[in-house]
Amino acid sequence: MVTKKFVIKRLAVCVSTIFIVIVLNFMLFRVMPANPVDILLSPDVGQLSASIRMEVREEMIKSLGLDKPLWMQFVRYLGDVFKGNFGESFRTHRKVLSMISERVANTIVLMLSANILSILMAIGLGVVAAWKRGTKTDITSLIFALIFTSMPMFWVGGIIILVFAVRLDLFPMFGTTTVGLEHSNMFAYLSDYLRHLFLPMITMTLVSFGGLLLIVRSALLDVFSEDYILTARAIGLKDRTIIFKNALNNAMLPLITIIAINLGFMIGGSLLTETVFSWPGLGLTIYEAVMYRDYPVLQGTFLIITIIVVIANFLAEIVYGYADPRVRSGA
Secondary structure, three states: OOHHHHHHHHHHHHHHHHHHHHHHHHHHOOOOOOHHHHHOOOOOHOOOOOOOOOOOHHHHHHHHHOOOOOOHHHHHHHHHHOOOOEEEEOOOOOEHHHHHHHHHEEEEHHHHHHHHHHHHHHHHHHHHHHOOOOOOOHHHHHHHHHHHHHHHHHHHHHHHHHHHHHOOOOOOOOOOOOOOOOOOHHHHHHHHHHHHHHHHHHHHHHHHHHHHHHHHHHHHHHHHHHHHHHHHHHHHOHHHHHHHHHHHHHHHHHHHHHHHHHHHHHHHHHHHHHHHOOOOHHHHHHHHHHHHOOOHHHHHHHHHHHHHHHHHHHHHHHHHHHHHHHHHHHO
């Protein structure tokens, strides 16, 4: 049983991590080369006389609170964050939280589906590769995993688009739904959504499953060398029983941590994948914000992504605590 002390300790680490990220998020965009006020000043204002332009600039500095000392700006920023107020986009003049809330679901769907599929592939192929160590099956699985792990995600995405969207015309190239298509019911909408999801999901899966496969294989090889596995083989237990009831349970412990860590890498990969497939998620939002120097959107998106990763790692540690009593006792 996971103790209350264990949960509180891990929760304190999560809260501290999020607070540190908030501080870094606040400081990072105050050392960027472009001043937010200069970005907000439209070209029309730039055509006015220097004196009027200066007056407008000073008014904007006051309205944004940039004339206050740095600590006061941070207190104001911290209060806005706790209220869920991430400011307005420089480009669209919409609330940042509203923009993020429209797209965060697409990123979560893409990451979870790709993560689940990569885990299933890694466990399936990893079990076979470890059980048949040194055979052609094992070597083929390793080569397959290493090839895709070493490929850049944008390159894999480009090849997949070329083959399945351009040449074979089996799946759409961009977006979450077909532009201009009116769906008659929810089933039609989900069908269209899943068709658009398939290619970016497969791209992220192929690039991320290789590392998981190597970890599963390595963990299983260690377990297969244990005495109780050798005894199970000697008494004539079926291979399926040995693998799934005896070996795989013990080999899953390191995989729990790696899955949580892999989530952070997949969020980074989603930036490239969503850009390649024009998938409207947080990754594409970051790309658009960087292109237009939309600092409030970047700040809000970075913070939301941090919270998602921290929560995922927190849940992974709780699950790990249930799976391994040594973690709980070391808390």
